[in-house]
Amino acid sequence: MNPAGRTDTVGGARRTLAVVGGGIIGLTCALAAADAGWQVKVVDAGRNRCAAWVAGGMLGSLGEGRPGEDALFAISERSARLWPAFIERLGDPRIATAADSLFVATTTADAAYLTQLADFVWSTHPHAVDRLSRIDAAGVRVRERAIGARVRGGYLARGEGAVDNRRLIAALESALVAAGGRITRREVAHLADLDDADQILLAAGAGLADLWPAAPVHLAKGEVLRLRADRMTVPPPRHVIRARVDGRMVYLVPRHDGIVVGATQYEGDMDEWRSGLATPQAGGVAELLADAIEVFPGARDYALVEVAAGFRPCSADGVPLVERLDERIVVAGGHGRNGIILAPYTSEMFMQLLTDDGVLVGVGVERNVT
Template identity: 60%
Template structure:
């Protein structure tokens, strides 16, 4: 889009999934948009499983987050059409799996008292061990119980970022690879700060809490079992694990703990060891996969666990604090930013 004197201008600081989708929503609404991106090295979306379902965030005491995740998940099909490449979808449904009786009881209570409020009975089915393994034949015989959750899918985060960048270019959005130190550096009618942990440096009144997490990328070779067709979200003796299919491999995640500092993106041996041990406990055939990548990222969380999506002043907006839920919450965040820009 070629701007005119009457075209409103928006600067988006941050080129991750949140910033990119907000920029695309604004461009679609008639804004002339510039994105200022510091690069992939500090981008939380580079180290992500890409799950879209809401139930994985449905922990006790997080009802508001679960409801927001469900709202946003429902918006994703339209966004996939807007991005224009269904290859970014790597799974459509999830298996929630327990390996012990205690883990099974934990999932049952979630299903009965938390999940049931957000997902219909036609989309959530309790499974016995044999039925769980019928869905994914490579699962361990230690599987105690599980649930099949229809519509709880996943995206390839790397391909998503690439396709978003292409969609932005097609929409006339200008991309600048530069680190911004002050909001007033960028010329625009409105400025959206969506810079992850870098948001606090630009907006000191926005308080964010860093959470570090490791993930692994395993690549299938000719000796390996097939890639699973579902997202497998397992409970292993009280620990959470996910296995997310990718083209030719699996993403294994994710640990979560307080980092030494907000720039500490070095994977720790203990976290990697736990992920590998739990992964092969749930799906023993993953032993034959190759380790393609070990990575750690910093997720920007908020004090109450809910994302911070609001107007700061007449010129400045913020979209930050999404924690582990940046990809799943991106559509509802983009919709709210578009509404704030509209009035």
């Protein structure tokens, strides 16, 4: 993460960076800075404010190929290529939980929806043909024998894997501390609290707007379920399963001991986020369970060990905000549903915004990437 091996110092003293937010984005950027020689401290409000703690951990770029989101698709592809080296840097191969994804449908209309997305990816990104291929129901069952009877085929996305988000957070924290960084659990109400830092990174997730009122982001709320397998149940799937079920999307993301289920999304309320008590909605939870069992019937026998809700900060076009606000403050936020896959790319963009004298060397994430 520091190919140049540069050490950032002024007059022989290491420069200091304060990172507001200890989620995936904040920790990844903090580690990159520590690897580059910065003295880093992360100030984090806690797990109940962390979007990455309530996540599936999918590393999907082909799966994000939608009309109007060309720039997001391009940077997702670029970031996906950085993930193998990123996992190697963290030194824990068990962070990865799946290597490929299956996109499957249960009705004719669902199949047509997936075909529309695949046709868009193929038409706009011809190189994706080798990675995204059509697969019939029999082909799905060869790869996942416990798949539901209603599944009628779909697409195989090679290289679209997943990671254990919570194991990833733990690995990032350990790596940062080993690199000389510090992590403090407290809220930052005002940036004046960080006057001792040479540079500040705002990576506060949903809390970005409290520190930067003009932030062009909105909140999205969603639920995630955690289901645990045991020796008497069907083993978890080997692939990420992203299914369209009667017009609704549901994803099943493997873990070594079960699956994570998600895909609900609503408009988020800032006051609820500030309370630290995100409340799941009964209807969303019911749909997730029903759709997950429809796609993977063996999940019926799994233990439902967690029902959680979280908030994601989203930019208007899906492309994250990675830019300098002034000579001292950089922002990285608005990643929406793509914070995990975009973490390595975001850290590279962030490091391009830092120089020895703190001046701007880039304007942030490009919104027209070729």
